[in-house]
Amino acid sequence: MTRPVYVHDLDALTGHARAIRAALPRPVELLYAVKANPEPDVLRTLAPVVDGFETASRGELCRLAEVLPGRPAAGYAGPGKTDADLRAALGAGVARIHVESPAELRRLGALAVATGRTARVLLRVNLPLDVPGASLVMGGRPSPFGMDPADAVACARRPPAGVEVHGVHAHLASGLDAPLAGAVAEAVVRWSVAEVGAREVDVGGGMAVDYGDPAARFDWAGYGRALGDVLDAYPGVRLRIEPGRSVTVHCGAYLTEVIDVKRSYGEWFAVVAGGTHHLRTPAAKGHAQPFTVHRRRDGGGPRTDGGPVTVVGQLCTPKDVLSRSADAGPVGVGDVLVFAMAGAYAWNISHRDFLLHEPPEFRVGDPDRIAAEWAARPVDG
Template sequence: MTRPVYVHDLDALATQVRAIRAALPRKVELLYAVKANPDPGVLRTLAPVVDGFEAASRGELRRLAELLPGRAPAAYAGPGKTDADLAAALAADVRRIHVESPAELRRLGALAAASGRSAQVLLRVNLPVDAPGASLVMGGGPSPFGMDPADAIECARRPPAGIDVRGIHAHLASGLDASLAGTVAAAVVRWAVTEVGADEVDVGGGMAVDYADPEARFDWFGYGRALADVLDTYPDVRLRIEPGRSVTAYCGAYLTEVVDVKRSYGEWFVVVAGGTHHLRTPAAKGHAQPFSVHRRHDVDGPRTDGGPVTVVGQLCTPKDVLSRSATAGPIGVGDVLAFGMAGAYAWNISHRDFLLHEPPLFRNGDPQEVAAEWAARPRGS
């Protein structure tokens, strides 16, 4: 078998999400951002633990309705919502619709009033943010995301008919460590309460995931303590967060087989089945995806000398690079590579139709065990 396979470790995922829930104050609502990984098994595993799901498209609304009938999505978010999107959110009885602009708010109000409903809304606000060390900052400057603070204040004070403004949503940065995430959350809540008298505040996600150091993990207990301090200051606020990547990234792996090894101008290249059309994460974020090597001992063929290697896929572009490593050791044809931290923004963001290669397979289990079993089989079986 050379066809790549995604392996989701649902037992590890259940342990991870329970640990996150235990680290947070009970008053903090934990939502999961479906965009990170909408795999059915992932969503079913998270469902008993999280307080709800945040969807960002009609497709995600349909996925949730199919898998979890009778459970209304907790939030519907994202820029560029069409009238059809807003109508679908109303029909799905989404608990909170995150509104990105005054014009969107007016359209939603008209749709809600025409259907005899009152849309329950959080206003997404683009606040200035001081986030040194963040991998991505989306607040405090020109952006398609959210409203300027003055517009949000005006919308909260004078909402159109059909709208019930319940509070504020702000996702201002990503790649935040626990201390910085806590500081940003406190600033968002302070602004929301002071400027609009918000009863509810959703401070988004953005918790750091370090692909260069798979053993480093976000300090959920430290973040929980920071949120507890926020709630001590604002005890009447209903506070929620909506992580995605930091929940599922560690619980998925992409497994594939080496099909060729060659040296070019003194550098080793390992060519695997599949590539970034299956696992887009390293190309999208510009990092080397961490991987482990499961060696196959009954195959004759070229093998690297154990020095630095570049791992590439089957696409007709030099940008199809999955990883680079100076410490992987010898890698030969037939070996199985297990790319870790592939449980979020992986297959679901990949340009899967490029060259029309076959899609990967999907299964559940322990990725390292699956990779070892694969490498132990005769090649081609």
């Protein structure tokens, strides 16, 4: 038995990130949201392509400082920043602290004054935007994220000592397709300029990816054109985006091996090494993680009849399902499964200590080549 392995295809990541950059008008600043995948290799690969990194914890600030010394975070958001977090952000030279509440702004101002620094901030605003079609709507309803518009206007008019307000940050929804993301960006910028005289606007991330179609990509060219129109309509505004998932999701795969195949009340199950404690994404999002099968040359063990198969992991919970009723053809013991689209919100959101199974390994390269080599080796039990 070989341990499950995450494979990151860094060449593919470079190509994809460059394509995103090329599709956006140059004045648009492209930040990468570290929370999507904070692996050091991923950060190093993206560093020459993106304009900066958006962070959401002191841990992410530390990760950036370790991996990319001298490249402080461009943004730092997240509810519940402690004084220690805010002090760390000031000390690390974070370019813009994204402030989530009036009380946080007051604490930040006091800390800035006490440490003799200036806090440069964007006010995170929870704007009541109508974004139909988004899988998760974050704006315009009660939420721990950001401030109500009236609070943001008040903060912008009378910032506390030690604080410079440079503009607005809004991350209102995820699962946005390009036309919707463009419409959200325009509405956020319009409000920010009109209501708080913003010179900078960060319109967040949330660009859609399609787990049902690993070959599909967000329409960066269409989004780039929409952002170009926003820049034309609001000249002089610094416009920023901070996608995460749509940048890295395609560059990571989770490879594992089938341990057991069985039929339960007429339905086929394949039990693989690892599971959702390594790859929580399908459990978190309630979807089937797409996968392909590399048949084991000398598998020899039981095999499904080719009907729909549910792929589960090693955990003692019925929620440990990676893919339900998949049409994957025959699947047998020893086969190597390549779960695609595991490059974002995957290992880093997984409940890795549940049952104390071994963690996965990590490799860099082409997932299909590594899976083919794996499947060519004898099954070693």
